[in-house]
Amino acid sequence: MTGSGPLEAGxxxxxxxxxxxxxxxxxxxxxxxxxxxxxxxxxxxxILFRGQKxxxxxxxxxxxxxxxxxxxxNISPILVFKMRGNLSANQLVDGxxxxxxxxxxxxxxxxLFASVIAPLMVLCFLVSILLPLKYHRLPIFxxxxxxxxxxxxxxxxxxxxxxxxxxxxxxxRDFADVGIGGSLVGIICMVSAMVLAFLSLDHRxxxxxxxELKK
Amino acid sequence: xxxxxxxxxxxxxxxxxxCHKLIDKGHSKTNEPICPRxxxxxxxxxxxxxxxxWALLVSxxxxxxxxxxxxxxxxxxxxxxxxxxxxxxxxxxxVSGQxxxxxxxLFASVFVPIFKIIxxxxxxxxxxxxxxxxxxxxxRLYRFxxxxxxxxxxxxxxxxVLIALVKLKELATVEAGPGAMAFAAVVILTMFxxxxxxxxxxxxxxxxxxxxx
Ligand SMILES: [Zn+2]
Ligand SMILES: [Zn+2]
Numbered sequence: 001m002t003g004s005g006p007l008e009a010g011x012x013x014x015x016x017x018x019x020x021x022x023x024x025x026x027x028x029x030x031x032x033x034x035x036x037x038x039x040x041x042x043x044x045x046x047i048l049f050r051g052q053k054x055x056x057x058x059x060x061x062x063x064x065x066x067x068x069x070x071x072x073x074n075i076s077p078i079l080v081f082k083m084r085g086n087l088s089a090n091q092l093v094d095g096x097x098x099x100x101x102x103x104x105x106x107x108x109x110x111x112l113f114a115s116v117i118a119p120l121m122v123l124c125f126l127v128s129i130l131l132p133l134k135y136h137r138l139p140i141f142x143x144x145x146x147x148x149x150x151x152x153x154x155x156x157x158x159x160x161x162x163x164x165x166x167x168x169x170x171x172x173r174d175f176a177d178v179g180i181g182g183s184l185v186g187i188i189c190m191v192s193a194m195v196l197a198f199l200s201l202d203h204r205x206x207x208x209x210x211x212e213l214k215k
Numbered sequence: 216x217x218x219x220x221x222x223x224x225x226x227x228x229x230x231x232x233x234c235h236k237l238i239d240k241g242h243s244k245t246n247e248p249i250c251p252r253x254x255x256x257x258x259x260x261x262x263x264x265x266x267x268x269w270a271l272l273v274s275x276x277x278x279x280x281x282x283x284x285x286x287x288x289x290x291x292x293x294x295x296x297x298x299x300x301x302x303x304x305x306x307x308x309x310v311s312g313q314x315x316x317x318x319x320x321l322f323a324s325v326f327v328p329i330f331k332i333i334x335x336x337x338x339x340x341x342x343x344x345x346x347x348x349x350x351x352x353x354x355r356l357y358r359f360x361x362x363x364x365x366x367x368x369x370x371x372x373x374x375x376v377l378i379a380l381v382k383l384k385e386l387a388t389v390e391a392g393p394g395a396m397a398f399a400a401v402v403i404l405t406m407f408x409x410x411x412x413x414x415x416x417x418x419x420x421x422x423x424x425x426x427x428x
Contacts, residue, residue, distance in 0.1 A: 018237070019230075019235060019237070020222065020223035020228065020230035020235070020237055022230065023354050023357070023415065024222070024350075024414065025222040025224055025230065025418060025419075026220055026221065026418075027221050027222060027237075043220070043351075043418075044350070044354040044355075044414075044418070079376065081380045081381055086383045088382050088383055089380070090376060090380040095375025095378065095379040096375060098378040098391075102390060102391055104395065104396060106399070107391065107399055110371070110399055111371065111375045114372075143253045144254070146234070147233050147234075147254070150233055154406070157365055160365055161368075161372045163366075163369050164370070164372025164373040164376060165372070166316070167370075167373040168373045168376035168380070170316045171308070171373070171377070172380070175292075175387075203234070203235070207234055207253075
């Protein structure tokens with residue numbers, strides 16, 4: 001399977017190799033890097049990992065904040081639509097429900113999953129993984145939780161949902177009176193907390209802590 | 216003689232896609248090794264990557280036609296229906312002077328899906344023909360495609376907000392159209408296509424290997 005010829009540098013046994021680049025497969029030593037700096041693949045430039053101070057604690061704090069704002073995002077309307085003295089408003093899950101009841105159920109499921117279920121699950125998984133770790137306990141099914149979390153991440157599209165709300169707002173403003181409801185602020189805060197949670201999550205640290213606890 | 220780069224594959228290691236742990240290939244004799252750290256099933260390269268990427272891209276390309284031909288939504292106001300397609304919606308935003316939002320939607324709904332299909336097709340072909348041109352640039356292109364793909368969902372979310380919000384019986388209602396369904400399918404299929412593609416194949420080809428698994 002492999003071609004002939006010498007390897008570029010030494011051989012794998014006498015080099016402390018810990019990491020393969022996820023995008024080009026090049027092996028890297030697990031060098032120590034300064035906190036706040038990222039490490040990049042020297043061949044293709046992919047991010048290998050981010051060095052973070054108190055990564056897990058910060059991620060946990062952001063995830064808890066995100067959960068609180070998620071709840072706040074559900075109590076008031078997102079937008080309010082006014083026309084000739086009539087009012088109508090929408091809440092977080094209403095878009096998905098409207099798709100479901102209008103016969104476009106695959107779109108209903110997609111929107112429900114991408115804008116509500118996946119962001120909520122991502123935040124819950126982060127808390128249920130990191131909270132026990134903080135108190136030196138093993139989370140339940142940690143491997144499964146982490147794998148599900150990583151697989152869900154691209155489908156949690158709350159940040160894109162926010163842009164969708166803004167486009168809808170601009171489109172309607174041409175045509176009628178539209179007001180912004182309190183939930184929009186909640187959703188924007190929830191999205192920011194979720195993005196920050198992922199930015200501060202250092203996967204190496206996460207696995208290191210888990211493996212220490214398993215010993 | 217070609218100098219081989221020290222990759223996980225050349226060193227007889229498999230990198231777990233989920234937790235990035237390096238697994239010794241000789242360590243497990245089973246066909247489907249399991250990562251000892253996160254229990255994910257691991258393989259040297261994504262399975263059947265090129266064929267799966269092709270299949271998903273072709274499906275996306277086919278659905279791109281109805282996505283643009285059929286209306287994505289209909290506004291009914293005082294008994295008057297106005298149907299809107301992806302392009303006419305963008306046109307309307309431009310006409311009403313909302314050109315910042317118009318450009319955002321133009322990028323997300325028109326340029327990004329086309330760009331993704333062309334870029335991924337180019338990447339797959341570049342591996343089929345064993346291209347050695349600019350591997351760093353091609354990896355960067357892949358990274359960009361993977362990052363930007365989700366943003367095409369803007370229009371779908373916009374419709375979901377409008378149909379839930381604008382429901383004042385005779386005064387004004389918005390209904391979803393079949394174009395929205397096709398467009399959502401295009402977005403999902405291209406997202407799966409970029410997930411199916413394995414950028415490490417770009418680098419394998421540089422070493423003259425010809426098994427694309
Ligand atoms: Zn690399
Ligand atoms: Zn693993």
